[in-house]
Amino acid sequence: MEEKNRELNKILNTEDVLVTAFGAMIGWGWVVSSGGWIQKAGVVGTMFAFLLGGIMIYFVGLAYAELTTAMPESGGAKVFTQRAFGPVGSFICTWAIILSYIGVVCFEACSLPTIIQYIFPKFLKGYLYTVAGFDIYLTWLVVAIVVAILITFINIKGVKAAAKLQKVLTITIAVVGIILVAISAINGDSSNLNGQLFVGEDTTSIAKNILSVAMVAPFFLFGFDVIPQAAEEINVPLKKLGKLLIFSIALAVAFYGLVVLAVGYGMNANEVTSSVSGSGLVTADAMAKLFNSAVMAKILIIGGMCGIVTSWNSFMIGGSRALMAMADSYMIPHVFSKTHSKYKTxxxxxxxxxxxxxxxxxxGRVMLVWIADSASFACCISYCMVSMSFVRLRIKEPNMPRPYKVKNYKFNGFMAVALSGFLCVMYLLPGTGCTLxxxxLVIFGGWAVIGVVFAVVCKIKYKGKFGQ
Structure with missing residues (x-):
């Protein structure tokens, strides 16, 4: 096989790995979505829902943890599925995960300037045009473009530079979250939980409402898989790397759960309803009430903005490494496998x-919501294929060295495949709450068509090199 036309610096340490994975999973949802979750399932119900969603992702994470330590190469899902199912299976899986990464990057690029207007109401200047009901302003565009260029430049300078940015922002999120939880414990009141522990008239309806939130919870936990994408740049013992990947999932579940509990302990049901119909930023409104200060609400929003950037940054890392891995195997134009002569990125x-x-x-934002939802579906497909690769390689190559080896692989593998497959089906069935x-569907179909064109053209151009 031809040597890879690139070289990567192996410089990510334990802290870098953890903040990159955790930062990818903690975006803006904990600020804007907590009120909706509480209204749908209740405070404790939402905590149960995220625990269930975390369990779904946990099984997939086990598959990733074992495969990443067995094959520590950039590309993650691409590498795993290629070894298990060959170039066709690998192409489908990797092309899907690239859509999920690009979708998140695009959505976060749009979210950042949108959030700024909450802090600075007069931020929007220079109306340009409207797309699907969303007004686009010059200041909105300029800020988003400048930040997009900046984050791209930071990533080009090296994964270590990107990890440093990630570390600062993730620490900021953690500090803001801890402040919210602490002040809620001090100034909150257990009476606020009355009527909003669970939502439903009986056990069946309560369980149904919890499940409805549990269905969307995994979509807020996507992102841990950016670590396998950058595996060649990680300088951590392989067994420890597998544990870090699983720990990052547990940490994200705990974060979401504590935030929801803090909001419910700090605001009663009427206040949550009023906030949802008002600003929509229930978590920020809870912070303002608990501190009796509008300034603290803006500080929490800044923490949420950091979450936007951490997700954005992480998925830039993951998406670029997935593209590079496909280019290495001549599945897309080989030029994308090249690395910068100085920065090795x-x-x-x-x-x-x-x-x-x-x-x-x-x-505009509406179009990007469509892209983000299509991206989530693509991510579920990729997770399902990685889970199937985990099982197939255990059968096909039982003696493969596995520094982090999952026990009871049949049960864990079955759960990973079944749960990720279940999520895929939920996107296609009507009335599930996350139906595309x-x-x-047109966006996803268009991406699939582009993939087919790439595959055919590259197969003709590179012939036997395709998938090698």
């Missing part, structure tokens, strides 16, 4: 993702 892949995120901004719209 896949700069062309990073520039491509950065450019797509900038272009997407001109289509026609627009989202």
């Amino acid at each position: 896949p700069h062309l892949a990073l520039i491509l993702i950065g450019t797509l995120s900038i272009v997407s901004l001109f289509f 719209t026609i627009q989202e």
Whole structure:
């Protein structure tokens, strides 16, 4: 096989790995979605829901943990599925995960300037046009484009530089979250929980409401898989790497659960309802009430903005490494496998993702919501294929060295495949709460068609090198 046309620096340590995975999972949802979750399932119900969602992701995470330590190469899912199912299976899985990464990057690029207007109401200046009911302003575009260029540049400078940014922002999120939980414990009141522990008239309806939140909980926990994508740049003992991956999932579940509990302990049901119908930023409103200060609400929103950037940054890392891995195997134009002569990063892949995120901004937030939902479906497909690879490789290559070896692989593998497959089906069945719209199906279908074109063209151009 031909030598890879690149070289990567092996410089990510334990802290870098943990904050990159955790930061990817903690975006903006904990600020804007907590009120909706509480209204749908209750405070304790939402905590149970995230525990269930975490269990779903946990089984998939076990598969990733074992496969990552067995095959510590950049590309993650691409590497696993290629060894298990060959180039066709690998192409499908990796092309799907790239859509999920690019979708998150585009959505976060749009979210950041949208959030700024909550802090600075007069931020929007220079109306340009409207797309699907979303008004686009010059200041909105300029801020988003500048930040997109900045994050792309930081990633080109090296994964260590990106990890340093990630560390600062993740610590900020953690501090803001801890402050919220602490002040809620001090100034909150258990009476606020009356009527909002669970939602439902009987056990059946309560369970149904919990399940409805549990269905969307995994979508807020996606992101741990950016670690396998950058495996060649990680300088951590392989067995420890597997444990870190699982720990990052547990940490994210705990974070979401504590935030929801803090909100419910600090605001009663009427206040939550009023906040949802008002600003929509229930977590920020809880912070303002508990401190009796509007300034503290803005501080929490800043913490949420950090969450946007950590997700954005993590998925830039993951997406660029997935593109590089496909280019290494001649599945897409080989030029994307090249690394920067000085920084040793896949700069062309990073520039491509950065450019797509900038272009997407001109289509407005509604379009990006469609892309993000399509991306979540694509991520579930990829997770299911990785889970199947985990089982197949245990049977096909039982003697493969596995520094982090999962016990009871049949049970864990079955659960990973079944639960990730269940999530895929939920996107397609009507009435599940996460059913894809026609627009989202068209976006996903369009991405699939582009993938087929790439595969055919590269197969003709590179012939026997395709998938090698």
